[in-house]
């Protein structure tokens with residue numbers, strides 16, 4: 001198969017869909033690989049490294065799109081890329097269609113086979129294996145960012161997360177103990193903070209209690225417990241998710257005035273609308289704003305801050321499914337591995353992801369099993 005990879009064009013996005021090691025695997029499997037020149041530079045992968053393992057380096061993104069039967073990316077295509085879609089193209093990337101009607105229409109009109117990382121559900125790999133590495137990174141980064149914005153020069157209260165002997169440790173409150181929350185917890189505990197983690201799921205709290213033991217406080221997530229915990233928190237991390245739905249607004253505006261001025265709220269759930277009533281999307285080039293004395297950090301693509309780690313973590317997860325699709329063709333890959341069906345969001349002009357179809361009025365859902 002002709003497999004391509006282009007440079008990401010989203011603002012401040014430096015990840016890339018294929019590493020040189022990935023190219024080596026595709027070439028070894030007999031595929032031709034086309035990489036846009038400079039595609040990997042933001043993640044520290046130079047053109048010469050791709051060339052050395054057999055990639056053909058291409059001057060323009062258009063040539064790569066036109067040549068490819070399967071295109072591997074990181075972020076959803078932007079409007080400037082829609083005219084490059086062509087019928088039958090397998091597009092393997094994050095799509096996030098439920099929040100993006102124009103892109104959905106463009107994929108359907110061009111009859112692109114849209115294979116979305118975020119919906120690939122593999123129970124053996126623990127749920128959503130192509131989303132998990134980004135949640136791990138965002139969770140770990142959330143504590144790092146919280147610690148940074150506690151510094152006085154950024155408007156923070158001027159507290160060192162770990163404290164030093166003779167001073168109090170900072171208090172970190174984590175709302176949501178899933179993938180993001182658990183990774184945040186790991187780093188906050190490691191940095192010596194005083195950590196409380198809340199979830200609505202009692203089995204999840206039991207799991208967290210088992211792995212972190214007496215080093216953390218687990219609490220059931222409800223309005224009273226959240227209000228009480230955030231009052232003396234230094235960092236609050238928002239990491240709740242109800243799959244397919246907008247995040248519940250559990251971090252209320254009324255809490256801000258009761259909190260310590262200069263405390264930091266990191267809303268990782270911002271990509272699902274945010275779990276704070278005062279959350280507004282921010283970007284890496286201007287990541288924080290202050291409301292009622294509380295520093296808000298609400299960047300929707302946090303892993304983009306560490307593109308080298310993020311690219312390696314993402315492609316570690318995407319490679320095996322990508323190779324199955326390239327080696328067998330999408331249809332045979334589905335027939336031999338049922339989980340790949342769950343990633344197909346658009347196929348031959350039909351919308352094949354139920355959650356996406358339910359997000360838009362007047363869009364019909366077609367079960368992918370009736371097409372492939």
Ligand SMILES: NC(=O)c1ccc[n+]([C@@H]2O[C@H](COP(=O)([O-])OP(=O)(O)OC[C@H]3O[C@@H](n4cnc5c(N)ncnc54)[C@H](O)[C@@H]3O)[C@@H](O)[C@H]2O)c1
Pocket residue numbers: 132134135136138175176177178179180181198199200201204221239240241242247248250267268269270271272299300301302303
């Ligand atoms: N900003 C970014 O760059 C970035 C990166 C990765 C993930 N995310 C987002 O972070 C969020 C969390 O992702 P995840 O992978 O940890 O999801 P997850 O499904 O692993 O965990 C979510 C947890 O939230 C809990 N929850 C649901 N409602 C709750 C409530 N009212 N109170 C407390 N807990 C509640 C669930 O029980 C679950 O344990 C998602 O919105 C995801 O898209 C953002």
